[in-house]
Amino acid sequence: MKRPTGSFFLNIPIKKILLVTLIIISIIAIWEISLDYFNIPKRIAPKPSNIYEFIQKEFFTEHSSRYQNILIKAMYSIRDALIGFVISLILGTFLGILISRSSYIYSVLFPFLFLTQLVPVPALAPVIAALLGYGFLTKISIIVLFTIFPVMIAVRKTIINLPENYNLLLHSYTHKNKDLLRYLILPSLVPTILSTMKILCSASIVASIITELPLSVRTGIGKDIYNSFNNQIIPRVWTSILLISAISLIFFLCISNLEKYINNKYKYGQF
């Protein structure tokens, strides 16, 4: 019997690609026509042709090489989102394991972390900035605070729901926590961590962009969207949003395929 190995690469049928392309073209066409038809002002929404003109000017003219374009600014935001994403994943997994192993730590830590989820990011930013300054460190801390909670909860839930017979078996071999962690807990957490990564990828990008507004970070697409909106450069705002959405989507698809590949090939956490 041939064992399923999974595939890391996209395997989308041509029909589906054509259908999606057709839908996108139709939306763009309806968008272009309806703005003219309903006389919608540019400050509310630009036409796709305006966005196209802006993209031409921003990326493909001599003018674009003279200053930092939105792609470079987006990359700064993505870099910070990625740093926050990795820290959240590692720290969240560690804390999730900790609160699942000790009810005392859970009762101490959980209310505090839950409270951070109730406060909106812009409100939390000045509090953390007062401690860590208005720069990079605060930005990363806020991204981590914004994204760590689902990781912790998912990790804890997976550990406390591990089938009892597996816990008993491992207990009959070892009483050392490090062995339980290595042979049972960490492999069982792989699917949970992978599916949490999908939630985290867009959440960390959103957190990275929102955090730029109250902080004095100069580079970053969040700040650029805010400034462009204030200066009424609406096509720039929309292009930035489309760019960020495209990057988030690519990020999500990569993680989604990685998840399928690892789950099919290695079968971690399957009982």
Next chain:
Amino acid sequence: MGSSKPISIKNLHVLFNGDRSKHLHVLENISFTLDADSFVTIIGPSGCGKSTLFRLISGLPTKDSCEIGGEIKIFGKEPRVASEDRDIGLILQKPTLLEWRSVAKNMLLPLEIMGYEKEKGRKKVNKLLKILELEPYAHYRPSELSGGMQQKVSIGRALAYNPELLLMDEPFAALDEVNRRKMNDEIIRIWKEMEKTILFVTHNIQEAVYLSQKVIVLSKKPSRIYKIVDIDLEYPRSKVEASNKYYKYIKEIREYLNEATV
């Protein structure tokens, strides 16, 4: 291990402390011993505390609200110490195999945890795969095997570190009749070949008589030893299972179980 008995239990009693002073007496005054290389089965009505007894003998953690009295010794040691000394091999009701490890790697698991040299461990596992006739499936994933084969792998895993005592908690309960019989013959073959002491828990009277030299019948809660029946039949049991004596044992144990449940 010297001359100590594989299992020696004296006046064991277990009390679960429930909510609002509700106490549940699970086991009461349980005493028995197992001789080396013997095959003994514990049988009793559902919920009589067989699994609690199994857990205590295995040295596995019990509920915090559990009060335990009496003495359990495994080769003269506390069950937890015996478990740490690898005197006990555990086979649970479910095969409990790790899907992310192949058949061979599942059998290697306890040896890896014990810090065995990789090559030495692999040789041991290869030998066991041969004995258990699992060699062609060494690189399969557990889910690619039938229920009986999976349980065979879990037996192999328990045998990997060569424990003297095998504790089996209804290991073939989920199998159909044909596979259960096959596995019964298999476990007798392993027991004879490897000279182990086996304590087998079941609620199937035929299985108990087919496998063991001695059957311990437990009563309903609070569970006591109702009767110990010596099965004086030769092996292989497939040769005597049509005999009157065989059926007499089944009838006798069924009667004891009926009386013990009243």
